[in-house]
Amino acid sequence: MTLIPSSLQMVVWSVLALVGLLAALWPPAGTFWMIPAGIGIGLTLADGVLCWRRPRVELTRSVHHNLPVTAFSEVVLQLKSRASHPLILEVHDCCDAALRVKDQPQSLVLPAGQTATLRYKVFPTRRGAYAFHGAHIFVHSRLRLWQKKWFLPCEDQVKVFPNFKEVGHFTLRATHHQLSLLGIKKLARRGEGKEFHQLRDYHQGDSLRQIDWKATSRFRRLISKEYQDERDQQIIFVLDSGRRMRHRDGGRSHLDQALNSILLLAYVAIRQGDGVGLYSFGGTEKWLPPCKQENSLRSLLLGMYDIESSPRAADYLRAAQDLQRLQSRRSLMVIVTNSRLDDHENLSQMARQLSRKHLVAIADLRESILDEVLPKPITGLAEALRYQMLLHNLVQRKKLRRQLNHVGITTLDVTAAQLPAALVNCYLEVKSAGRL
Secondary structure (H helix, E strand, C coil): CCEEECHHHHHHHHHHHHHHHHHHHCHHHHHHHHHHHHHHHHHHHHHHHHHCCCCCEEEEEECCCEEECCCCEEEEEEEEECCCCCEEEEEEEEECCCEEEECCCEEEEECCCCEEEEEEEEEECCCEEEEEEEEEEEEECCCCCEEEEEEEEEEEEEEEECCCHHHHHHHHHHHCCCHHHHCCCCCCCCCCCCEEEEEEECCCCCCHHHECHHHHHHHCCCEEEEEECCCCCEEEEEEECCHHHHCEECCEEHHHHHHHHHHHHHHHHHHCCCEEEEEEECCCCEEEEEECCCCHHHHHHHHHCCCCCCCCCCCHHHHHHHHHHHCCCCCEEEEEECCCHHHHHHHHHHHHHHHCCCEEEEEEECCHHHHHHCCCCCCCHHHHHHHHHHHHHHHHHHHHHHHHHHCCCEEEEECHHHHHHHHHHHHHHHHHHCCC
């Protein structure tokens, strides 16, 4: 590696150059100038020779190998010195471009034979598999006149998943009974579950058909049967990963926000005793059959972390044919997409085909710009034309929802930010009404 002059050396030589200029203008000062110049040259050369040797430093990295996308995670670097003198270092860890870093580079003085710890944050911008390759360290010479760049290899592989931290946030809210802060409603039961849960004492307001007359006669007091929502049902997430889902709102793509919302609803469904599966089409095509196990959420995470969108349009009709072949048992099909006017006919046909056997719900993502632009005042022809175009788009979306609702298909017209609570509310409503 090549030695690089430090900023301090440049200052020293600038001062010596000024003194030399003064000596040229005033010859008697030349003798005095030669002494500091010679000392400066000698110290500079000696400092450079001492800095040429590779530093005896060992690097280790501590990082979670499963990271959430668009969320900060901590990385810890440990540098252990085996040198006989203190080292003045500047450290910059190297990773793939999709992993943005914060609090880098960092400078430190590493005492002889000691270990130092550095912490910084990494912000993955995309899902997938990425690597940390090693760290560049700039070693300053003892007099800080030179610095030398070295590379310390230290390989680490990480996988970036949908933001599972939001599931933890939901769990915390649920523990403190604060689901309303997330927009999730507690729905009053409109029907009764069909699965027997337990016998209990009669409570005022219980219907007569809940009374177990055999148990009542045996215990000589009114005993009621308690039922619960049906369990062991199946939820299939049908995810559009075509070009429409590349749209970005709030710095994140619709696809990433949809995956986060699916993860949240999967957590809720598994807690309710239901199995979850996923089918993606349009970009990465993947089929994860529904399962109900203790590690179902982890299996779903591992299966969906590498789903990517493509520049192709999603083929709704082929997706419907695939699902009819893959999923024979009646399920709740939750279609998450971002449709435009030219997609409405195919999306409607897909939903109608699936609704012959399954219960279908469509979450059609709406760009937030629609809500931001429409209230703005119209000051010219361009604004008027844009307003008319956006209004026509909204009218057609409303027309599609009305047509699908008429045949028993649930539709959600929401922004990506509203999607998590909307999906959970839709699922809870289906469960409470006993529709599945």
